[in-house]
Amino acid sequence: MRIKKTKSAQIIILGAGFAGIYAYLKLHKKLHTTSAKHITIVNERDLFTFIPMIHEVATGTLLPFSITQSLRSLPQCCLERFVEGRVLHIDADAKDVVVRHLNPEAPPSGKGVSTSLEERMPFDYCIDALGSDTNFFGVQGAEEHALTLESLEDARRIKNRIIESFEQAQITKSEAERKRLLRFVIVGGGPTGVELAGEMSDLINGELRKAFPSLHPLTEIRLYEGKTRYLCNIDEWFGEYAYTILAGKKHVQTFCGLPVSRVTSEGFYAGEEYIPAGTVIWTAGVKARELSISSKKRIIREDRTGRIKINSCLQVPTYPFLFVAGDQAWIKSKEGGQPYPMRAQFAIQEGIVAAGNITRMIGHKPLQEFFWHDRGFIVSLGKRSALANVFGFRVSGLLAWILYRGAYLAKIVGWRAKLRTLLEWILNTFLPRDISKL
Numbered sequence: 001m002r003i004k005k006t007k008s009a010q011i012i013i014l015g016a017g018f019a020g021i022y023a024y025l026k027l028h029k030k031l032h033t034t035s036a037k038h039i040t041i042v043n044e045r046d047l048f049t050f051i052p053m054i055h056e057v058a059t060g061t062l063l064p065f066s067i068t069q070s071l072r073s074l075p076q077c078c079l080e081r082f083v084e085g086r087v088l089h090i091d092a093d094a095k096d097v098v099v100r101h102l103n104p105e106a107p108p109s110g111k112g113v114s115t116s117l118e119e120r121m122p123f124d125y126c127i128d129a130l131g132s133d134t135n136f137f138g139v140q141g142a143e144e145h146a147l148t149l150e151s152l153e154d155a156r157r158i159k160n161r162i163i164e165s166f167e168q169a170q171i172t173k174s175e176a177e178r179k180r181l182l183r184f185v186i187v188g189g190g191p192t193g194v195e196l197a198g199e200m201s202d203l204i205n206g207e208l209r210k211a212f213p214s215l216h217p218l219t220e221i222r223l224y225e226g227k228t229r230y231l232c233n234i235d236e237w238f239g240e241y242a243y244t245i246l247a248g249k250k251h252v253q254t255f256c257g258l259p260v261s262r263v264t265s266e267g268f269y270a271g272e273e274y275i276p277a278g279t280v281i282w283t284a285g286v287k288a289r290e291l292s293i294s295s296k297k298r299i300i301r302e303d304r305t306g307r308i309k310i311n312s313c314l315q316v317p318t319y320p321f322l323f324v325a326g327d328q329a330w331i332k333s334k335e336g337g338q339p340y341p342m343r344a345q346f347a348i349q350e351g352i353v354a355a356g357n358i359t360r361m362i363g364h365k366p367l368q369e370f371f372w373h374d375r376g377f378i379v380s381l382g383k384r385s386a387l388a389n390v391f392g393f394r395v396s397g398l399l400a401w402i403l404y405r406g407a408y409l410a411k412i413v414g415w416r417a418k419l420r421t422l423l424e425w426i427l428n429t430f431l432p433r434d435i436s437k438l
Contacts, residue, residue, distance in 0.1 A: 008038055009362055012097055012123040014087050016043035016071055017051070018344045019129035019326030019351035021413055026355035028078040031362075040081045040121065042099055046071050049152055050412050052344050053421075055192065057155040059162075059199035060207070060433040064152050066421045069414040087130060088118070092295040092319045096122045125321050125358045128308065129351060132286035132327035132342055135305070141263040142187075146282035149192055156438040158281060162203070163437050165278050166212045175218075181278035182219045185268060187260045188284030189225025190233070191343075191379050194242045196283060197223045198382030201249040207435045221252045222277075224270060226259030226284075233341055234377055237394060238387050245381050260284075286342055288328050295319065303330045307339070312369040314354045323358065325350035334371060346372065348411075378404045 011027065013020045020041065027039055050067040057064050071082050085099040101117050134150055136142040147161065148154050162184065169178040184200060186193050200221050209216040223246060225232070229239035230246075247254045255270065260280075262269040267276040288306035298318035301309040307330035308316060314329065316322040326347035330339045340346045350370060357367045376390040378400065386400035395403065405425060412418045 009124040009358075010122060011039045011125045011127075011358060012121060013039065013041045013127045013129060014090075014097065015129035015131050015326070015328075016041055016048050017129060017131045017326060018347040019131075019329075019354075020127065021048050021074075021351070022348045023127050023129060023325060023351035023355040024074065024079070026352045027359065028075050030356065030359040031078055038080045039078050040083060040123075041071060041079065042083045042085055042087055042097070042121075043071060044084065044086055044102060046082070046084055047152075048413055050408070050417070051150070052191075053408055053412075054149060054152070054155050055196040055199050057152065057438075058149060058158040058196065059203045060159060060435050061199060061428055062421060062424050063434065064155070064438065066417060066424050067412065068152065069412075069417050073414065073416075083119075083121075085119075087291065089292040089294065090126070090128070090322075092293055092300065092316070092322055093297050094122075095124070095126075095321065096120050097126065123321075125323070125361070127323045127325055127351070127354050127358070128291065128328050129324075129326045129347070129354075130289045130291055130328055131347075133289050134282060135285040135287040136282065137284065139260060139262065142260075142280075142282055145263045145265050146187065146280040148282050149196065150286075158279075160437045161279050162200070162208075163435060166208060166215055169215050169218070170212060176276075178215065179218050179220070180267070180276040182215060183222065183275070183277040183279075184220065185222045185224065185260075185275075185277045185280045187224050187263075187268075187280060187282050189223060189227075189230035189239075189242075189256065190283065190285065191231065193223060193225070193283040194230055194246060195380050196281065197221055197246055197252060198249070198380060198385065201246075201252050202382045203433065203435070205250050207432050210432075211435060216251075219251050222255065222275075223252065224255045224258055224260050226257070228257050230254075230256060231379065235389060238377065238379060238389070241387050241396060242379065242381060245385060245387075249382070286327060288342075291328070303339070307342075313357055313367040314350055314370055315357070315367075321361075323354040325354045331370060340372060344411075345375065349373075378407055380404045 048069045053067050056062040084103050085101045089098040099119050134148045165181045169181040172178050204219050230242045231239040258270050263280050308324045309330045310324045311317050314323050327342040333340050353370045378388040380386045384398050384401050386404040388395045388400035388403050
């Protein structure tokens with residue numbers, strides 16, 4: 001569809017995860033030849049991070065810059081402005097967003113400035129793609145003492161903690177303390193948890209075994225899932241095979257149906273049993289990032305986790321100019337009546353549909369409903385091991401691992417990042433992975 005003549009519209013995209021980035025790329029494609037190109041992206045960092053591969057940064061398979069892309073390197077012809085800031089509030093009635101600038105060197109200027117660091121930004125159309133935060137489910141001590149894996153900084157902390165644990169154990173005289181330091185616990189048997197467990201096993205049984213040969217027999221990786229199987233929101237075949245493959249890896253212990261009930265600075269409770277541990281990594285789930293929205297005239301509904309309920313065109317029903325995509329969006333699936341899961345592949349398609357519907361509104365065209373076309377699912381379980389369901393065909397082992405890498409390489413944004421990632425993978429085929437601290 002081409003929009004030949006239309007008046008200018010102010011479009012704001014909040015967040016630069018999968019939903020936000022793909023929304024912008026869709027708007028760029030549709031509006032490039034029109035005058036309606038006043039697009040602003042607001043994000044806390046000048047960075048898009050390919051989160052599904054972040055576990056490979058935490059375990060030394062990839063370097064951080066391999067999975068990142070500067071937002072300022074996106075096509076600039078349609079990007080009027082990128083704001084490095086935190087979204088404080090959306091006023092749905094006034095159609096504006098309050099943003100706190102995170103770069104004090106470049107304070108906002110012009111109309112609507114409330115303080116030296118805050119700016120009120122008007123819009124005609126807005127896409128809320130602010131994403132999610134870690135969900136600790138009220139488990140005592142988890143937020144204070146567990147590491148998370150939601151950002152590059154989290155990946156750095158995990159990698160440094162793994163290496164530092166071996167370094168500290170090397171100078172510790174007590175064998176019980178060495179065992180505690182070298183017990184690594186992952187809470188949550190979803191995709192992130194099982195992929196991290198697989199990569200950590202390869203790291204510990206490979207490069208770290210050679211670097212710390214006397215400590216290797218003491219190492220232990222434990223993967224806990226409170227529900228009855230791993231990957232519980234996906235086909236049962238994945239959960240069963242993931243459990244079997246991980247249980248067969250050296251120094252990996254697998255637990256299902258045993259929730260972690262408390263985390264301390266020295267260990268954790270699995271049910272009622274206390275187990276000393278040096279590192280607890282929380283991958284048990286996410287929740288929609290908190291967002292303040294005022295809507296005095298009409299109601300905006302949320303579910304109990306904070307996801308905003310939207311219609312099949314990804315609009316807030318009472319404010320049709322406000323779109324929601326990604327982990328912020330609660331949209332009932334047409335297949336089973338349940339909301340679509342908070343995963344990258346859904347965020348990508350939602351971002352594309354939301355952006356497409358904005359261009360349709362600008363051009364006075366009928367809107368498109370969101371419908372999920374299942375392209376399958378792939379999960380990595382370490383070097384040369386993966387599980388995949390592609391177009392209804394189940395694949396495991398080396399072929400699934402090649403499909404996993406090919407699929408993710410295709411989705412990485414930016415040719416520089418694609419080439420860096422491909423180069424790192426090629427090097428890791430013939431050379432040891434990087435075990436330096438970040």
